[in-house]
Amino acid sequence: MHSSGNSLQKPLTRHLLPLAYALAVAVALIMALTWGVLQVQVTLAGFLNSESVWSKAQKQAVIDLDNYALNGSAADLASFRNHHGLLESDRWGRDAIIAGKYSHEDITRVFERGNIMPAAQLGMTFMLRHFSGMPHIREALAAWRSTDASITELGTIANELNTAYRAGGVSPAEIARQRGRIKALNDYMEPRTDLFSIEVVKGALWLGELLFWGVLGAFLIAALLWLRMARRILESIRGSEERYRLLFDSAADAIVMVDEASGRILDVNRTASVWTGRSPGELVGDRFVHLFMQSMAGQKTGQAAANVLLGAKGRTRPVETQTSLVNWGSQPVRQAIIRDISERVALERDRRIAAEALASIAEGVLIADATRQVISANAAHAELTGFTAQALQGKRLDDTRRLPGGQPLPPSIWDSVAAGHNWMGEVLSTRSDGSSYPEHLSLSTIRDADDQVVYYVAVLTDIHEAKANQHRLEHMARHDPLTGLANRAEFERHCAEAIAVAERERLAVVVLFIDLDAFKIVNDSYSHAIGDRLLVKVAERIRRQLSEGDVAGRIGGDEFTVLIPRLILREDGRAIVSRLLATLSEPFLVDDYEIVLSASIGVAGYPLDGDNALALIANADAAMYAAKTEERNAFRFYTPMMHADTRRRLQLAAELRQALARNEFQLVFQPSVELRSGRIVAVEALLRWQHPERGEVLPAEFIPVAESLGLIRRIDEWVMQTTCAQIQAWDLAGVPPIRVAVNISARWFGHPAFVDGISRNLQSRQLAPRRLLLEITESAMLRLGDDIERTMQTLDTLGIAVAIDDFGTGYSSMAYLKLPAVTCLKIDRSFIIGLPGNSNDAAIAGAILAMAKSLGLTTIAEGIETEAQHDFLLRSGCIEGQGYLYSYPLRPEEVQHLLCPNQPPVPTRLKLVPPRRS
Structure with a gap:
């Protein structure tokens, strides 16, 4: 990677500067060593020159002294003395330098006399002074010193010869002797002089080699040290670059290096590659502006600007870019740092949404500081209270709020909120106009990093309407929605309170249980809407008869209760009971209908009939049932015997639920004979309950209980299935085919699955x-209302015949006789009992028979018990008859024997009594 800008050049310079310094030092050292070698060479040259001069001077001194001994020439003596003086001067200079006792001028004169080159003088002085003991120099100096005495003796010979020649001459013997001495001295000095020369040369060679290897070693050491330093510096540079690349690639922000001149990307880090979904190779060379959705025109260097970074597959990322201009060497480069601001944008969006939500929220919101001074309020608060944000400045949050009782908000609330809990409750808030309203207040806090309260947040809601609705709901929960009277739970509560007061004050409490007589007929005849409006008028009449403190309630259907507290005796309630019976028996005008009702009332009192509300209501109910059973439009005071009857009915209801599962029901069949021939043409299926302990329970006792429990439809379905199964069994046994009549209850007749159920039973068997005849009372048909004609049409299409049962006891509507599927008309036994003596019964029966004949309907008389009744009905045109005159209800096998007398007899309890013929 390129070094980027001044920020990268400075560290690189700092890295390379020690290397440059080391190189300079190495070069300087080598140059110094080279210069030292040159100086040593110059010094060696001086030594060689000095050796040459000294050797020549010594040889010449011997020659001059020998010539002077032969001829006594003054010139030879002068030449000797000159050369001998040079040798003495060199010896003095040598010893003075080695001893260190000399002056620079004296040594200079010695070197100048020896004709030593000036450049070598200082080096020779230095070497003699400090390195006289080094190899070869040491031997050369020793050879030089060994000639000192001989040179001195040469001077002595010269002085002796000079003295002799001055004295008049020297004898040949003396000359020979002196020359012998000279020769002996020369022979002694010559090898030492040569040894001096050789050692000086060897010293020069040795020192030259030493200097060469020293310089080479120094160069190698310097080179090795420099290379090692260079390696360490390069490793440091490489590590710095790797660390920079690591930081570059691991940076959380995207970094892009862009050529300033062309605008193209030179390098990117890993984050930029990940965010754009493109590899570094794909990004390098592309234009920097291609990375963004928006134009970057106008962005200034060093300033952050928002933009949108384009990613892979059309994804985008909100970013903030900041650029700076740097140099890569001489190349201007723009360094762009791209920071992901998604979180900031999201926070800003959330903050904006929160601000907008706070402004638009329906609940009022107040924000107060740590001292509870209001600093902010939303529009909803101003709308609720009339206080603007400016009007709230300087006010405390709790200045306009009190507890519902008017007390200030207690410190415990603020202590709880400051401790980190939320507080919610009802307060009374004051508006700007001075009015007040109930308010639901929620308090919480906003804390700093040190968990200190910074702000209080109050959320408030006007609950005036909610409280009104709550009161309405509470009233609805405690009162009957139709009549406005107390419901069961509220009535029981009032009753319990009245009993508690009566217990303290030794008074009596009376509970009345009122049930309307025959109210079901009103619903069936006029519709349930009329029935509901009638119940409202009944409640109004009951309420008008009550005194202050009395409570009326409706606990279900057409059942009402009345609570009369603070009586002396239970019997004191007789007066109001009588008034209620009288007012409820007066006609009611509902819409255009005048309806006459009556009521049965049961009376129970505390403490005689019970010591709690449930007991009083239950006992009053039992007394009402007794009144309804015995008389109607009457009242009864509760007695324990009534409760026993009630318990019996409850027990009967519980046992009835298990009767179907235990297969305790059975069918018996009562024959219907053709009056003219006495032939059995049909049977009617009659339900019996064979109780395991009570024995046979008649339908009149358990059918009303089954209807009240909602079990009647299941019982009807069982009767239909069992009847169809029995018809099939008779057919398989060869019994002549006869019609079988089945009674249908109002509840099953009105069920959507009624027709389909009958059809499936017939098909399955x-x-x-035509083998089936459905007997339906007028009241059952009334339950269908407008659907009666459609149901009858469906039955007629299936071929199932219908008989109207108990005709004449209900409304005797002629319209029912014209309905499809109606083929039979059954005359109720109440009109048969008085025949033929009772003229009214005879007239009614005759009219019914004449009407049926004109409509083409088959008539069936019920309850025929005498021959006179049989004869009258036969003469009047009745087709069929049922009754004990012909047969009691029979078990299936008895019917089979009756219709097939040739089959083996079956023991029977009853015997068929055919009518006598006249």
Whole structure:
């Protein structure tokens, strides 16, 4: 990677500067060593020159002294003395330098006399002074010193010869002797002089080699040290570059290096590659502006600017870019740092949304500082209270709020909130106009990093309407929605309170249980809407008869209760009971209908009939049931015997639920004979309950209980399935085919699955529809209302015949006789009992028979018990009859024997009594 800008050049310079210094030092050292070698060479040259001069001077001194001994020439003596003086001067200079006792001028004169080159003088002085003991120099100096005495003796010979020649001459013998001495001295000095020369040369060679290897070693050491330093510096540079690349690539922000001149990307870090979804190779060379969705025109260096970075597959990322201009060597480069601001944008968006939500929220919001001074309020608060944000400045959050009782908000609330808990509750808030309203207040805090309270946040809601709704709901929860009277729970609560007061004050409490007589007929005849409006008028009449403190309630359907507290005796309630019976028996005008009702009332009192609300209501209910059973439009005071009857009914209801599962029901069949021939043409299926302990329970006792429990439809379905199964069994036994009538209850007749259920039963047993006759009372047909004609049409299409049962006891509507599927009309036994003596019964029966004949309907008389009744009905045109005159209800096997007398007899309890013929 290129070094980027001044920030990278400075560290690189700092890295390379020691290397440059080391190189300079190495070069300087080598130059110094080279210069030292040159100086040593010059010094060696001086030594060689000095050796040459000294050797020549010594040889010449011997020659001059020998010539002077032969001829006594003054010139030879002068030449000797000159050369001998040079030798003495060199010896003095040598010893003075080695001893260190000399002056620079004296040594200079010695070197100048020896004709030593000036450049070598200082080096020779230095070497003699400090390195006289080094190899070869030491031997050369020793050879030089060994000639000192001989040179001195040469001077002595010269002085002796000079003295002799001055004295008049020297004898040949003396000359010979002196020359012998000279020769002996020369022979002694000559090898030492040569040894001096050789050692000086060897010293020069040795020192030259030493200097060469020293310089080479120094060069090698310097080179090795420099290379080692260079390696360490390069490793440091490489490590710095790797660390820079690591930091460059691991930076959380994207970094892009851009050529300033062309605008193209030179390098990117890993983050930039990841964010753009492109590899570094794909990014390098592309234009920097291509990375962004928005134009970058106008962005200034060093200033951050927001933009949108383009990613892979159309993804985008909100970013902030900041650029700076740097240099890569001489190349201007723009370094761009791209920072992801997604979180900041999201926080800003959340903050904006929160601000907008705070401004638009329906609840009022107040923000107060740590001293509870209001600093901010939303628009909803101003709308609720009338206080603007400016009007709240300087006010405390709790200045306009009190507890519902008017007390200031206690410090415990603020202590709890400051401790980190939220507080919610109802307060009374004051508006700007001075009015007040109930408010639901929620308090919480915003804390800093040290968990200190910085702000209080209050969220408030006007709960005036909610409290009104709550009161309405509470009233609805405690009162009957139709009549406005107390419901069961509220009535029981009032009753319990009245009993508690009566217990303290030794008074009596009376509970009345009122049930409307025959209210079901009103619903069936006029519709449930009329029935509901009638119940409202009944509640109004009951309420008008009550005194202050009395409570009326409706606990279900057409059942009402009345609480009369603070009586002396239970019997004191007789007066109000009588008034209620009288007012409820008066006609009611509902819409255009005048409806006459009556009521049965049961009376129970504390403490005689019970010591709690449930007991009083239950006992009053039992007394009402007794009144309804015995008389109607009457009242009864509770007695324990009534409760026993009630318990019996409850027990009967519990046992009835298990009767179907335990297969305790059975069918018996009562024959229907053709009056003219006495032939059995049909049977009617009658339900019996064979109780394991009570024995046979008649339908009149358990059918009303089954209807109240909602079990009647299941019982009807069982009767239909069992009847169809029995018809199939008779057919398989060869019994002549007869019609079987089945009674249908109002609840099942009105069920959506009624027709389909009958059709499936017939098909599953492969029975013809004409084998079945459905007996339906007028009240059952009334339950269907407008659907009666459609149901009858469906039955007629299936071929199933219908008989109207108990005709004449209900509304005797002629419209029902014209409905499809109606083929039979059954005359109720109440009109048969008085025949033929009772003229009214005879007239009614005759009219019914004449009407049925004109409509083409088959008539069936019920309850025929005498021959006179049989004869009258036969003469009047009745087709069929049922009754004990012909047969009691029979078990299936008895019917089979009756219709097939040739089959083996079956023991029977009853015997068929055919009518006598006249």
